[in-house]
Amino acid sequence: MEEILKKALEKADGEYADIRFEDVKTTSVNIMGKEIEFAGTNKSSGGSVRVFHRGSIGFATFTRPEDAEKAVIEASRLAKMVKPEVETTLYPVSPVRDIIKPSLELHPKEVPLEEKVSLAKRYNDILLGGGDKIVSTSTIYQDSIQKRYFLSTEGSYIEEERVYTGISGAAIARDGTNIQRSRKSFGDQRGFTTVLNREVEYEKVVKDALDLLKAEKVGAGVYTVILDPVIAGVFIHEAFGHLSEADHVYRNEKLKQIMKIGTRFGPDELSVVDDGSLIGERGYIPYDDDGVKSQKTYLIKNGILTGRLHSRHTAPLMGEEPTGNSRALNHTFIPIVRMTVTYIEPGEKSFEELLEGINNGLYVVGALGGQTELEMFTFSSIKAYKIKNGKLGEMVRDVVLTGNVFETLMNIEGIGNDLRLFGGLGGCGKGNQYPLPVSDGAPHIRIKNVVIGGR
């Protein structure tokens, strides 16, 4: 493979070019209700070429390695077609030669399809076991074994085997026109063991779905909230993390001012990190798609903005250094600045200490979805519990949080000591590239003055 791609790359006409090629084998089991919708294995492969010419990028895809040369020529032609307004260069790095293999306790390729099907069925049966009110379930098992190649005209060659394994299960309960759902997923790069022994977790999912049928809708208003590690992780990724992506910032004077290094963003206890070097996590990458080694980057340290995420393309534009965050969803996309494993560092408070003194609050648990637009965000949770006089009360549903991320970060009043990271089966979306495997996480977080749009 190296030889044929290297030869193709010799035809590149520009200051810099690289080729990415991937061979992917995916096994999935998809169960909906009582039926298996699909169980099986598929293969796909393909590559792409990126050529830089005075800051212009030409990009072309190909399917078979022997077509790489044609794509190199096509991408070179496109790169030279339009003269850029601003000439840019890539941040210089030394070439890398590396071959990476995962060390897994149990590689999913060692497990027969039959066993993957029966595992997914077992969890699905737990979800279905909630009785007549459970009208449907969705259980998905997936593993993806990826052989990835990266070559650049600077002489880099990286060969990597990457293995993702994960399971997700959702239960949908219905009572008349009242439909409620709950779900949980587990996924990372630790191998097949990640999806084993999750029975208790799925018993909780089905119980939540049934309890939500009886839960009251939350009243709209302004609350002090405690976010659980799941939704706090989604919050820090969606609402703040994306603003740390340099491609959003560098051309935008206003955002540049707001995201000025050294600015206070939260209380002293708040530190936020993106770390792609955490082996085994779903968001782990040994190198990014520019061939830059992943690293731990502090975005906020002790409440102060200290860094942001870069590719080799964006770093020189802001006079900063690459952070190993240039990633493409797959070979058909140009890499852009993305997160890896993004989390809030743990503080010192126990959950009980966070609850203290909240007279009228909400404990918000799990994430159903989220969307952000610049500094505004909305997130919906799976469930929540009322907090009355420092104690957890009854469950409520339909909790949608909304607000301004900068105000919300400043309103953080307490950070728990119980950091957890989550990968799951989904991922992050940006510019049509979805779902990119990432992890996010946090300890429990207490925030005041959060607007809840209930009904």
Next chain:
Amino acid sequence: MEKILKELKKRGLKFELFYHSVESSPISFEQGELKALEVKKTEGIGLRIIKDGQVGFAHSNKIDDPEIIDFAISSSKFGKEATFDFPGESPIQEQDVYHEAEWDPRTLVNLGKEIISRLQSKFRGMKVDLEFSKVVSKTRILNSSGFDKEYRRTGYSYTISGFSVLKSGFTYVFDANSSTRPIKDFDVMLPRIEKMIERADKIAKIKPGVYPIILGPIAVWGTLVPTLRTGLNGVLVYKGMSPLTNKIETQLFGEKLSIVDDPENSDLIGSRPFDDEGVPTFKKYIVEKGVLKRHIHNLDSASKLGAKPEGNGIRSSFSSLPGPAFSNFIIEAGNRSVDEMIKSLKKGILVYMVIGGGQSNIMMGDYSVNIGLGYYIENGEIVGRVKNTMIAGNVYQDFLKIIDISRETLRIQNYILPYIVLEEVKVATK
């Protein structure tokens, strides 16, 4: 593909071979700067087989490798019970959806620069993301019942979003258009965007409560559309997950609302002669004058519910199984102009962009969205922009009371959507 076909016939399997190729050449500007010129080509096949009464599926981008058959067979061991057979030859009406036209990156880069500089000169510091795209696709379906047909289709589109900092705060607007023919209506798109931003200059204070709401097309896309896409889905209907299970021929919405699935409109990028299972398509009402006429089916859901497949088995790519979906989702336009709608309201809100659509319990019809860009109307005039405000409610309740539907519509992907005035919507604000 011939090699695979030969092998399938040799093994005497019931099969369906779906071939799809896509060639796209997007030209994208990010925050006003040209990002890249790209050429992307993908092709692949999806193979469905029926073996021992069960459905198996596999896909591959190696279109000559018979290994796909073994993957499909091993998948059939766990597959769904086949309650349908692949359809054979039937009269197919050709659709005029293939329109080759010149695609010169240099011209488009210049056009992009013009659009961007016009917006930037009007709104200083505005950041514009813009993408032009041309897609040429080819679809071919062959099956063991004797179906063998193909068609080609072109898709031209633009999406544009502008971000600016006004006195009233961050402002984000979005616009898009898609057609099987080259798009030329930029002189309509630009004033539409400009008007929305000009109106957002100052903030209007409003009180929480219940207001009449004009939902713009993009807001309809974020509220009504996700609910109906799930509610009408035949698979969710037969699994008992849709609230619309026993609702055919009942009054679901206000009488002014009619929704059409139209695969015959030669301008729309979802038009097609047959669906992705080889079933002929045709134009039909899904909701007529507020009454639900039918659910949307693929072969599987139609057979499970004893309904007729009507050409709505659609795949997102060769690698996915067909699911029930609209060819083109069209809400029929009304008679009122948007300006007349605004004039008719004593107090109300025009909601143009929403944040957070599709996140609530959409199956139940719930929506709860932040108003990204919206305007307060007093005595028939826009008095300013609303901020930190959410609208929340239930599609199946709130769209029963429709006051009016606009004659202006917006075409986004394979949707045509108007402005809709709802009589009563709950509004929460800080």
